[in-house]
Amino acid sequence: MIAGFEETKKxxxxxxxxYGQGEIVKSxxxxxxxxxxxxxxxxxxxxxxxxxxxxxxxxxxLDIRDEESLSTAWEKISKIAKxxxxxxxxxxxxxxxxxxxxxxxxxxxxxxxxxxLGGIFAExxxxxxxxxxxxxxxxxxxxxxxxxxxxxxxxxxxxxxxNLPKLEEILLSLSDLITKESKVKEVxxxxxxxxxxxxxxxxxxxxx
Numbered sequence: 031m032i033a034g035f036e037e038t039k040k041x042x043x044x045x046x047x048x049y050g051q052g053e054i055v056k057s058x059x060x061x062x063x064x065x066x067x068x069x070x071x072x073x074x075x076x077x078x079x080x081x082x083x084x085x086x087x088x089x090x091x092l093d094i095r096d097e098e099s100l101s102t103a104w105e106k107i108s109k110i111a112k113x114x115x116x117x118x119x120x121x122x123x124x125x126x127x128x129x130x131x132x133x134x135x136x137x138x139x140x141x142x143x144x145x146x147l148g149g150i151f152a153e154x155x156x157x158x159x160x161x162x163x164x165x166x167x168x169x170x171x172x173x174x175x176x177x178x179x180x181x182x183x184x185x186x187x188x189x190x191x192x193n194l195p196k197l198e199e200i201l202l203s204l205s206d207l208i209t210k211e212s213k214v215k216e217v218x219x220x221x222x223x224x225x226x227x228x229x230x231x232x233x234x235x236x237x238x
Contacts, residue, residue, distance in 0.1 A: 032079040033236040035119065041211070041236060045203040048196075050223075050232040052121035058104045062097060064120045071095045071123040074107045075233075078116035087114070093123060124232055126225030127182060127192055131200065133163065133208035134216040141208045145201060147179035148221040163205040170201040183224070196229035213238050 033041065035054055042049045051068055054077060055061045065072050076089035084090050089110050091103040104118075111118050128148030136142050139162055146158030159173040174180065174197055185191035200222065208217060216237040223232055 031238055033238055034079060035077055035117070038234050038236050041207070041214075042231065042234060045207045047200055047203045047207070048228065048230045049234065050121050050124055050230050052119055054117045055120050056118075058101065058108075061100060061104055061118075061120050065094075065097070065100055068122045070100075072100065073121045073123050073232075074100075074103050075119045075121070076107060076111045076114060076116040077119040078114060081114060081116060089114075089116070121232060124223040124225075124230055126223040126229075128221040129197065129219075129224055129229070130158070131204055131219040131222055132217055133204050133214075135208070135214075141205075143173075143201065143205050143208060145173045145197075146177055147182065161205075164209045165201065165205045167198060167202060170198040170205075173201060174198065190226040192224040193226055193229055197224055200229055200231070 039049055053060070053064055055064060061074070072094045074091045074094065076084055081087070081089065087110060089107065091107055094100050094103050107118055110116070130146050130148040132144045134142055141163035142160055143163050143165060144158050144160050155178070157178045159176050161169050161173055165173070174183065174194060183192040183194060204217060204219070208214060214236060218235040219231045220233055223230055
């Protein structure tokens with residue numbers, strides 16, 4: 031089964047994996063209060079242990095920039111949440127490059143971790159690298175460097191370079207998690223967001 035929101039946050043915190051600021055909210059007022067506290071833009075998502083692909087059913091609304099937009103988005107997302115018996119998650123929207131990271135227990139090789147660029151790069155180009163866990167810091171660096179999209183992370187055509195040390199830290203922590211937590215079968219960070227200052231997980235699924 032997929033771990034719930036609070037359980038997921040607790041496990042990521044245990045391994046010092048940065049998770050985007052977010053809350054499960056039960057009302058539009060609570061969503062407004064979150065946005066006032068953490069500022070716009072925000073994201074609304076449905077959250078359920080029974081739903082793997084939220085985007086496919088319209089369960090993610092991005093780039094909500096003011097109260098009016100949040101109100102409209104709330105009405106839409108709450109209908110989907112009700113029909114799917116799901117919760118509603120609100121998060122601050124992070125800016126940067128989409129990254130995908132994951133880990134699983136292979137029946138033959140044991141714990142394996144994966145790294146790549148997210149979005150179209152993961153879905154179409156399959157631009158990812160793999161290692162057996164646990165990985166060393168050197169191996170984490172190699173995983174990042176060997177994907178074709180490494181040029182983008184390094185700052186392609188004048189763009190700011192991504193914070194590569196932060197990505198390495200997450201890979202090492204993910205390696206620890208899948209190695210030490212025997213009840214965890216699979217971890218999916220899709221996406222994580224990296225910019226020149228930080229790297230943070232904005233969507234995490236943990237299968238136990």
